[in-house]
Amino acid sequence: MRDAGAKCERTARRVLGLTDLRPGQLAAMTALAEGRDTLVVMPTGAGKSAIYQVPALLLPGPTLVVSPLIALQRDQVESLRRRDEEAVSLDASTPASRRSEAFEALRAGETEFLFCAPEQLARPDVVRELAAASPSLMVVDEAHCVSSWGHDFRPDYLRLGAVAEALGRPVIAALTATAAPPVRAEIVDRLGMREPLEIVQGFDRPNISLTVRRMLDDPAVELVAAVAQEPLPGIVYTASRRQTGRLAGMLTEAGLRAEAYHAGLRRAERDQVHGRFMSGELDVVVSTNAFGMGIDKPDVRFVHHAEVPGSPDSYYQEIGRAGRDGEAARAVLFYRPEDLGLHRFFTGALPDPETLERLAQAVAAAGPGADRKQLRERTELSPRRLTSLLDLLERAGAVRLGTRRVSPVPGAPDPHAAAELAMRLAERRRDVERTRLEMMRRYAETEECRRRFLLGYFGEELAEPCGNCDTCRAGTADQPANGEGPFRVHAHVEHETWGHGQVIQRGEDRLTVLFQEAGYRELSLEAVLEQRLLTETGAEGRS
Structure with missing residues (x-):
């Protein structure tokens, strides 16, 4: 498209009233308007909606927007x-x-935007109707949900790459607020994005003060006392549904308007809590991680965690719900090392190899185009479990997944061998998940600048200590960010066992490297140099 950037600027000004675009917005709009797949990582409130709305009006054909949140769809x-x-x-x-009316209007060109959840795209009739409308742009919001590395992984997102092909392969825009490098790589792979432009903008939220309070016993009493001293409103995250009710009750007894929120509540109850919080009728919501996407309330003054989360990904996404108005906010983690044990237990879970083999046999017996419903009946697996196991078998090269149907791959390994390959993939993913949990432990226990640690995890470098975390205030975080010598931050390296990786943090005496296959590893810099454990390869060394 000729002069796409100028057209995007004019359209943004005329239609959206945007006279000053934020960093990254115009580049993303222009790429999409020129027909290039684009992955955008920007904080909530940074204008991701405008990024797809402007090129949607310039490209011929309607736009499909996939979002997991019905309430957010309706707002849009x-x-x-x-x-x-x-x-x-x-x-x-x-x-x-x-x-029927919606699809007719879409085909006739009377409607530009159609919003739906990924579950709707499991319906063959919906995909057929959309394909007949020939969409020019497919927007995947909350795109981190497609990644099993991600903290909000949803199996229904795994179909979206096949959906894009079934729709005639429109331009793909993948949008998310938080995605570490491996999550970004998996988004691109799962959605089948073609040479996408990646725009990663502004992970840093300097207005959020970061604090870790190390606990020996149940933190409930201290947490309630801390919340009572905070400006309101705020969110408290906890690991179990039972704890949401307990802590909400304690906060209510302390004179605060508090309610519990978790996935086990009826939808009407969840909607009521959400609505009361958004309208200012509640001071505090105590929730599991179910209270998350779509909470775009600008004046949240604190986010406290009663237990350590399973990864920096989920932690940073959750604390990012504070201070979206740019004013001062606080994030406090109440940390007990023994809480890591629960996460280790759950990350240790692996699929049953006999179930994998039985599923591979069912696909092979059904032949090309097996219906997922038939496979569920044959294997007695839930829809979610079936989707996860089929994804493993696809990665093992045994099956090919369509929007609704599953086919065996010609010449694929037999069901027993396919199950063994899938198990090895699952074991590798488990090991990587454990490295992410280890990074969460490191965050909680570090005496270096916590913000610099988090930003490094996401691939960004902070040259100086932030001055707005507890370690900075305690005076322990004054080390230089990158030290001196080899293996600088962002250097591409090779390890004999772990393969290709990239340095994401470098202190005076250690390196943190993100390996493509082995996850996050912390290495003694002295050992690396003396034993020659790493070789710098340059960017071309990555596979």
Whole structure:
């Protein structure tokens, strides 16, 4: 498209009233308008919606927006309609008559935007109707959900690459607020993105003060006392549903308007808590990680964690819900080392090899185009479990996944060998997950600048201590960020056993390297130099 950047700027100004685009916005808009797949990592509130809305109006054909949050879809539809842009959303409650009207309007060019959850794209009739409308742009919001590295992994997202092909392969825009390098790589792979432009903008949230309070016993009493001293409103995250009710009760007894929130509540109860929090009727929500995406409340003043999360990915996503108005906010982690044991237990879970083999046999017996429903009946697996195991078998080269059907790959390993390959993949993923948990432990126990540690995990470098975390205030975080000598931050390296990697942090006496196959590893710099454990390869050394 000729002069796509200028057209994007004019359209953003005319339609959205945006006179000053934020860093990264114009580059992403321009790439999409020129027909290039684009992965965008930007904080919530940084204008990711505008990134797809502007090129959508320049590209011929309608736009499909995939989002896991029905409430957020409806908000987007209302916002677009206020600007006289035609948009509709589909979910499980949409009547058949309204579905037909929506698809007719889409085919006729009367509607530009259609929003739906990934579950809707498991329906063959929905995919057929969308394909008939020939969408030019497919937007995957909360794209980290496609990655099993990600903290909000959702198996329904695994179909989206096949959906894109079934729709005639529109341009793909993948959007997320937080994604470490391995998550970004898996997003690109799972969605089948073609030479995408990657725009990673602004992980740093300097207005959020970071603190870790190391605990010997149950932190409940100290947490409640801390919350009572905080400016309101805020969020408390805890690991179990039972704890949400207990802590919410304690906070209520302390005079705060607090409610529990978790996935076990009825939808109406969850919606009520969400609505009361957003409208200012609640001071605190105590939740499992179910209270997350779509919480775009600008004035959240604190996010406290009663236990350590399983990875820096989930932790940073959750604390990022504080201080979105740019004003001062606090993130406090109440850390007990024994809480890591629960995460180690769950990350140790592996699929049953006999179940994998039985599923591979069922696919082979059904032949090309096996229906997922039939496979569920034959194997007695839940839809979620079936999708996860099929994904492993696909990665083992045994099956090919479509939007609804599954086929054996000609010349693939027999079911027993396929199950063994899939098990090895699962074991490798388990080992990598444990390295992420180890990075969370390192964050909680470090005496260096906590913000610099977190940003390094996400591939960003902070040259100086931030001055707004407890280690900086304690005076222990004054070491230089990158030390001196070889293996600088972002250097590409090779390890004899772990393969290709990239240095993401370098202190005075140690390196943290993200290996493509082995995950995050912390190495003694002295050992690396004396034993020649790493070789710098340059960017071309990456596979």
